[in-house]
Amino acid sequence: MSWTILELLRSNPEALKDVVKKRFIDPAIVDEAYKLDLEWRKMLTYVNELRHKHNVISSEIPRLPPEERKKRIEEAKRLLKEIKLYETKLKEIERRREELLLSLPNIIHESVPIGPDETYNMPIRCWGKAKVYREHLQLFLGETKGKGLEMDYEVIDWRPIGHADMLEKALKLGDTQKAGEVAGSRFYYLFDDLVWLDFALLLYAIDFLTQRGYKLVLPPYMLRHKIISGVIDLETFKDAIYKIEGEDLYLIATAEHSLAALHAYEEIPEEELPLIYVGISPCFRKEAGAGNRDLKGIFRVHQFHKVEQFAFTLPEQSWDVFEMFIRHAEELFKGLGLPYRVVNVASGELGAPAAKKYDLEVWMPAQGRFREMVSCSNDLDWQSYRLRIRFIRRRGMKKGFVHTINSTAIASTRTITAILENFQTPDGVVEVPKILRRYLEIFPKAPKDYIYPNKKSVQKT
């Protein structure tokens, strides 16, 4: 059984170093991992030899006469002391080796643009007609034409209201002030039409994906440490994950985590692969590393709903599924009518688990920027190695680690911000995307064509 990264570390450490350099991480960790792995193997062999000696003596003992037996037991005891000593050393080396191996990032696909930050992201395609406020025109062209992307647009002369003000001041359908008071910043109350909109978006996504053969899953919202640390890197753990006090439980930051865990420690016959799931869950994120970014509104919050695509595949299937996932996400956003571009994320911005990542970014007319709505990653065997998720090939019963791919379908609050900015009219109402109406029309109180400002005060609703 071989894990891509360990295999590369042993057979070609220089190549692994290149990967690490491309991610702008200190390549010294590769040297250290290489040395420790070697040291571990040597020590393991030595300890195994000692254990063997002890096992030989042990198995002789029951057949010996009493006096002889006493002698051999003494000998075994002496040997045991020595074994304990070297086992302690081995354990320490093993612990450090494991820690280092698990801190190694995934390999990088050859098509990933090399660069330290998002300015190196490579736009690969776009869709829709962006509404560009006159003063944002240069920004828009810099992010499209300037990067070789030909995107349709119309210049507008009125300045759209930002999603945060739209929510709170124009529509009066959200209250982050009160939420901040009772829960903290980055929490929110949403009311009426925006709640309907949240649920309609989720229904739209699961309806779309289940029709394409995905298996629908409502997963656990909390996981044990062992599981969640198998799915994410240390950075994410520190910055995103909430812990339940006094228990070995952590709130998921996305359904990806519980979906990856769905087949933990299993062997999957090759004919069952690929397994393709759509999960729906709330997501809980600390946003510890975010500082003051997007502090207003509901773009970056501690809690939201998300529909997630997730797949387990054979190694040779993963790139096709990866492309399928981003295409399906695109179709969802086309359906909503939100203009977007897809970017190939630069090496320095890839998380440790991903070998390649696409972001789908919607044009936000009030902010004058493209903002991330969807993130689609191929993690190869980075997650499955940690969770020991394997496939078996019929031919020769060969085993290997499956590949895992994950992608957002729709994240509720973020998509709502995109709708608030893109579908507002100069007179301050918001048009409901037509494709969502079928999920709203069965509810008498849900909005149908437009979302209008709340006439009453928020408190009295």
Add this chain to the structure above:
RNA sequence: GCCGGGGUCGCCUAGCCUGGUAGGGCGCCGGCCUGCUAAGCCGGUGGGGUGUACCCCCGCGCGGGUUCAAAUCCCGCCCCCGGCGCCA
């Protein structure tokens, strides 16, 4: 939460009381046989190291302890089943 029963190499199961290093069945893989298939027969089927047709170590839910030796005895935890309690 309490009481009782249980967790064994993909699945089912023996072994546990009485400690001596995991046996059987199914499935699957490889081979033999065969006009083909089936049946039958032989071997393989947890993880790791290595000198890679060989040898060795570790492994019986997880983690400790006792012992020369633990699936087996002791302690803690997790999960499953049944009963009681509680509950949306």
